[in-house]
Amino acid sequence: MTEFRSVAAATGEPTGPAFAVHGPAEVDAACAAAADAFDVYRATDRETRATFLEAIATEILGIGDELIEAAMLESGLPRARLEGERGRTVGQLRMFADVVRKGAWQQLRIDPAMPDRQPLPRPDLRLRMIPLGPVAVFGASNFPLAFSTAGGDTASALAAGCPVVVKGHPAHPRTGELVAAAIARAVAACGLPSGVFGHLVGPSNDLGAALVQDARIAAVGFTGSRAGGLALVRLAQARPVPIPVYAEMSSINPVLLLPEALKARGAALGTAFVGSLTMGAGQFCTNPGLVLAIEGEGLDAFLAAATEAVGGAPAQTMLTGGIGQAYRSGVAALESAPGVDKLAEGPSGGAMQGHAALFRTTAQAFLAEKALGHEVFGASSIVVICRNVRELETVLRSLEGQLTVTLHMDESDQAMAATLLPALEIKAGRILANGWPTGVEVCHAMVHGGPFPATSDPRTTSVGSLAIDRFLRPVSYQNLSSAVLPPELRDDARGDGAPRLIDGVLTL
Amino acid sequence: MTEFRSVAAATGEPTGPAFAVHGPAEVDAACAAAADAFDVYRATDRETRATFLEAIATEILGIGDELIEAAMLESGLPRARLEGERGRTVGQLRMFADVVRKGAWQQLRIDPAMPDRQPLPRPDLRLRMIPLGPVAVFGASNFPLAFSTAGGDTASALAAGCPVVVKGHPAHPRTGELVAAAIARAVAACGLPSGVFGHLVGPSNDLGAALVQDARIAAVGFTGSRAGGLALVRLAQARPVPIPVYAEMSSINPVLLLPEALKARGAALGTAFVGSLTMGAGQFCTNPGLVLAIEGEGLDAFLAAATEAVGGAPAQTMLTGGIGQAYRSGVAALESAPGVDKLAEGPSGGAMQGHAALFRTTAQAFLAEKALGHEVFGASSIVVICRNVRELETVLRSLEGQLTVTLHMDESDQAMAATLLPALEIKAGRILANGWPTGVEVCHAMVHGGPFPATSDPRTTSVGSLAIDRFLRPVSYQNLSSAVLPPELRDDARGDGAPRLIDGVLTL
CATH class of the missing domain: 3.40.309.10 (Aldehyde Dehydrogenase; Chain A, domain 2)
Structure with missing residues (x-):
């Protein structure tokens, strides 16, 4: 199969134009572009990255009613729900822009040298979080906007400094295509390398499998069925270099x-x-x-x-x-x-x-x-x-x-x-x-996660600002001179608004 | 085999008294006790837990020269090195006591309710980190004190509120026994349930395998060979409920x-x-x-x-x-x-x-x-x-x-x-x-970790205060009344010295 079409949820009938089915060649190209873009993208300053997230939000709103109508046709969900979901999608992109600007996610830590300490001097040690690398995001069928192409996984991975390759859900290819084009416009408008965002579509599970197995992918975000999530975890664990999979799978609440x-x-x-x-x-x-x-x-x-x-x-x-x-x-x-x-x-x-x-x-x-x-x-x-x-x-x-x-x-x-x-x-x-679980607030204190099999990794959340932590890892710099240190760890960066733990004391 | 003995590193000859070889019955008993102790231990306040960590340090020092001599005999390492290692072991227990007291590890977050928000009111949401559950720690051969029975993994897991079951390294059973007894004395002196700490020894890999497979174990800390670490990861992934393994394995630096x-x-x-x-x-x-x-x-x-x-x-x-x-x-x-x-x-x-x-x-x-x-x-x-x-x-x-x-x-x-x-x-x-990698400072900005196969999880460190995060997961509380909320999330707990993220703003 080289092409596939949208299916109208209400009728089960194919509708609209055909989409090219992506395969190994497109996976390879998207991952190569993401890997190429990684060093440039992760070196962007906080303001650039925040502006980029806001530009995605603006571009999504700019699609207008065409997006809502495509999502209604493909998902069968009503207009009010999808308009609300669009608001949430845009809102979480803006929330991550704010999080990026505030800078706490960098977890900056500085332990100054103690040259006179006995029996041994202490070196100068500084720590920051860096992004893991290109992230594969699997769009969910039940939230064609908020958990899909530009959904929470994409927003938090981009906020962390990771390029994203989305494997769009085949239930809403037109919706996904519209959003992917909006992201691509934001990438271009912000002068970022095009590999910061890639978009793959196709009806077969092989596509997602190839993506997770690509050596350049460093982490996976997934929302869907238990069988689907566990299959991705197995593939990720069997790689020569295993990678984390954040699969949100199954819960009866x-x-x-x-x-x-x-x-x-x-x-x-x-x-x-x-x-x-x-x-x-x-x-x-x-x-x-x-x-x-x-x-x-x-x-x-x-x-x-x-x-x-x-x-x-x-x-x-x-x-x-x-x-x-x-x-x-x-x-x-x-x-x-x-x-x-x-x-x-x-x-x-x-x-x-x-x-x-x-x-x-x-x-x-x-x-x-x-x-x-x-x-x-x-x-x-x-x-x-x-x-x-x-x-x-x-x-x-x-x-x-x-x-x-x-x-x-x-x-x-x-x-x-x-x-x-x-x-x-x-x-x-x-x-x-005294409420109902179906409302999931996007905020700082939200956890949309939980013990297995609710998710494959209970140490995280896929909704809310804490979700950015999934795509970061700590690096320590010992006795590096200011000229070589990352800018945010230099002494003259203090006062940039990001909190720092200095010798164990949290400093704003 | 029901007994085994220490081997003097210098001669390769068995030495000293025999130790009982632990098997499935001892694994079951230690895990049952740890599970029983979990709710009591994790509910201890910060001061109690910090005092407990300090008591372990004091008890280890109280063993005196007997500990150094046992470690010298079993490991072949020289006295000065082992005295330094004891200092580091005690130092990291005290560092975690300080970290526990300061309370940042709880990651307290409060998003107050917005009853008048349109189109929907926002509920009150509060977040804290809770411990994962009982942790299995594998002692390392090359640091009989600092990466073993009361080493970094044990200290950080106990700091997080997790009971610990140590699988002692068979290369230093006497050293391990002395330290385990010191921890047990601290447990008793602090009035904690004895299951907060368990200690298993034996020369076979089956012992560690049984421990990792026990359903009550929630996470694993390991320092050792690549083959050993990967075997534990496979066992942990194959469980009905997979658990995280923090294995520090292989690096040529x-x-x-x-x-x-x-x-x-x-x-x-x-x-x-x-x-x-x-x-x-x-x-x-x-x-x-x-x-x-x-x-x-x-x-x-x-x-x-x-x-x-x-x-x-x-x-x-x-x-x-x-x-x-x-x-x-x-x-x-x-x-x-x-x-x-x-x-x-x-x-x-x-x-x-x-x-x-x-x-x-x-x-x-x-x-x-x-x-x-x-x-x-x-x-x-x-x-x-x-x-x-x-x-x-x-x-x-x-x-x-x-x-x-x-x-x-x-x-x-x-x-x-x-x-x-x-x-x-x-x-x-x-x-x-301009230094050498063999000195690993125990501090806040240290990362002793890294991409696979240096570790099985590059998102963490096994040395330094950030190591506590490995054993925590976030839980969110929505619209819970003060009487039911965990104490540190109640309004009247502000001013307890722990930082809080209130509506996205970090507050000391």
């Missing part, structure tokens, strides 16, 4: 209904829960696929309200035919699982649509069958009824790693919440109270 | 002699180089196993002085019989390698001793044979003669990742050094000028 909150507002929680569950046809990494509730007052009201809301939730277009099929299989598996009852399903829609589904089981049945804890990507969730908080904690501790855990709680649930907190921290990257 | 420095002091450099090469029988991770020099004035003087110094360097006891054998095989391979000339070797000693060796080759021959760039652990080095700086850079870029690269340079070499710097940064974790 347990929601814990604590007794007093359930008692006070069971019905309202049931309705609001289904609002989160069905948002974007349930195609969020942070979709609440599991509810843990303790038997007691308010549970029936919760179940009744949730059942009613699911029953009335209209079917929605899924991102791709493949995702729709996988969703229907996942739901069918729950329908036939022992000890699991179907509480409700929404009215079914067209062949390309998915409808919500809600199940109920007991803690005992859930603990007996590992598969009930696996992600079903879409608007399906399972309520696990626990007899008491001890059983709830047992279920919690049996779970795999998660992106989020949510608590619904009242003031009189605080003691129970505090007792559960250590278990929550060990299971998840983000713990939230 | 190139020393670059730039033309003006060589011209000014070729002979002095030759003598000083051999001082670094033969220190500790060459058994340092940072031993200078490769010299890159450009043909020109001073090179002959360098070679003559180095040849003379190696010829006069007395044979030294190697750490173990196995290390001695591997060293002799490595030297023999260089002797028979095409295009490689032996410049000198030191007078040979007893069966347990190794003697220095120095080789010379051309850039062309070096580039033709990958094996010439492999580590020979011991006092052997190879001088590669380059015709010009371009050839030198080609050799440099052909190398695998390194812990260090050293420049010997004068003021008029600065332009050349600056040109080479990007290549040096990509190859190594530490770049030093």
Whole structure:
């Protein structure tokens, strides 16, 4: 195959012009250009790099409605959602511009020489973070803008000083092409080497495999399925020089209904829960696929309200035919699982649509069958009824790693919440109270990450400003003269606004 | 085998009492105790944890000369070296106590709520780093104190709030036992659960394999051979839940002699180089196993002085019989390698001793044979003669990742050094000028790490205060009430001395 076309999510039919299928030659060219651009790009000063990130944001906005319409056609997501996603994409580029300017990411450290120290003098030692090298970014199907071509991985890698080669998701080639062209315009406008950004597209997994195996790629960012992420990790580990893979893969985002909150507002929680569950046809990494509730007052009201809301939730277009099929299989598996009852399903829609589904089981049945804890990507969730908080904690501790855990709680649930907190921290990257996990704020204190298999590397986040750290490594300079030292480590660079740790003391 | 004994490095003969060989039952018990201790230990406040680290230091000093004598007998290293190493071990425990108290490692971040933000309110988000969980530490043969039972990995993991299970190196069981008992006394004196520290010994690799495979272990620190490190990485990756392995493995630490420095002091450099090469029988991770020099004035003087110094360097006891054998095989391979000339070797000693060796080759021959760039652990080095700086850079870029690269340079070499710097940064974790790589300062700006295969993870260091970051992961708390939040993230904790990033602004 040498060409492929967009598929309209709503109809499953090919649409629009053809795109060239990229292969080994294009991978080689993109990686060569990225490697060539690396030394120039990483040597740019903070202002140049920040201006570049802002220029990408401006260019994306400059595409106008054509971008929103392409994304609507290809993803089936509604206009308001995609306009919001564009705002988020632009916002995170601007946030990283601000982070780059402030300079804390460089982690500058200076331990001055101590020529008279006994028994041995101490040399002058200075440390900074440098970028890892060219980064491969895999666009995600479910966020055609914010987790794709110019999404969080791209923004944070570029902020760190790494050239980026994007492997665009084949579900939205036109959207990706528009954004890639916007980035290329920003590269040119800022006078940067064109290899700072590369864009590869094609429908086969071989393309991504070739990219991860290229010796010039130094790290990988990925958001997608567990199978896909693990395949990339294996390829990256098998290289002669293994590289880090930041794969955000699989999470069912347990929601814990604590007794007093359930008692006070069971019905309202049931309705609001289904609002989160069905948002974007349930195609969020942070979709609440599991509810843990303790038997007691308010549970029936919760179940009744949730059942009613699911029953009335209209079917929605899924991102791709493949995702729709996988969703229907996942739901069918729950329908036939022992000890699991179907509480409700929404009215079914067209062949390309998915409808919500809600199940109920007991803690005992859930603990007996590992598969009930696996992600079903879409608007399906399972309520696990626990007899008491001890059983709830047992279920919690049996779970795999998660992106989020949510608590619904009242003031009189605080003691129970505090007792559960250590278990929550060990299971998840983000713990939230009295909200829903599907909103992921882009800010400094956000962690969109978590223990395996939520991600392949729980030491990081893929959303928020801390994400820049994924693409950096420390280098120490000992007794280098000022003329040879990187500019930010010279004595005369103090006062440039970046914090420094001087002899162990943090200095602004 | 149920028991094993120390081997005196100088004679190769068993000595002293027998030690029980630990196996699966002891691994299980140590990991269970560590897992049980985790929640209590990680909840200790900064002062308690700092005091504990200082108590370990005091207990180690309290062992007195018995520790030095045991280490001398088992390692064959001289008294002055081991006394210095003890000072370093105690010093790094105290440094981490200071780091824990200052609190920057927590990376506290607070993004206050914005209830009126449009189109959506922003929730309150707060972030801190939490420890990964119980850490397995593998003691190194070549630093029986500073990289072993209470070495840098143990100190940084304990500082991070992780219980530690040490797999002691079988080359120094008595030394390890003394230090382990000192740590256990500190654990008891500080009222901590005994599982905070565990100690396993035995001569077989199966012991370490079982430890890394235990589901309760969350990360691994290792210093040793490339084969050993890679085996642990494979085991860790094959687990149902993969975990990070920080393996510091293999480096030949190139020393670059730039033309003006060589011209000014070729002979002095030759003598000083051999001082670094033969220190500790060459058994340092940072031993200078490769010299890159450009043909020109001073090179002959360098070679003559180095040849003379190696010829006069007395044979030294190697750490173990196995290390001695591997060293002799490595030297023999260089002797028979095409295009490689032996410049000198030191007078040979007893069966347990190794003697220095120095080789010379051309850039062309070096580039033709990958094996010439492999580590020979011991006092052997190879001088590669380059015709010009371009050839030198080609050799440099052909190398695998390194812990260090050293420049010997004068003021008029600065332009050349600056040109080479990007290549040096990509190859190594530490770049030093006009010194020797064998001194590794324990401080804030030190990086003892570097690209593969110097380490399995170039994003970190195993020496210096930044090493604590290896054992931490971020967790985000959204809209949690003060009563449930971890203490350091509550509003009333401000002023506790730890820096905070508040709405993106670093605040002391």
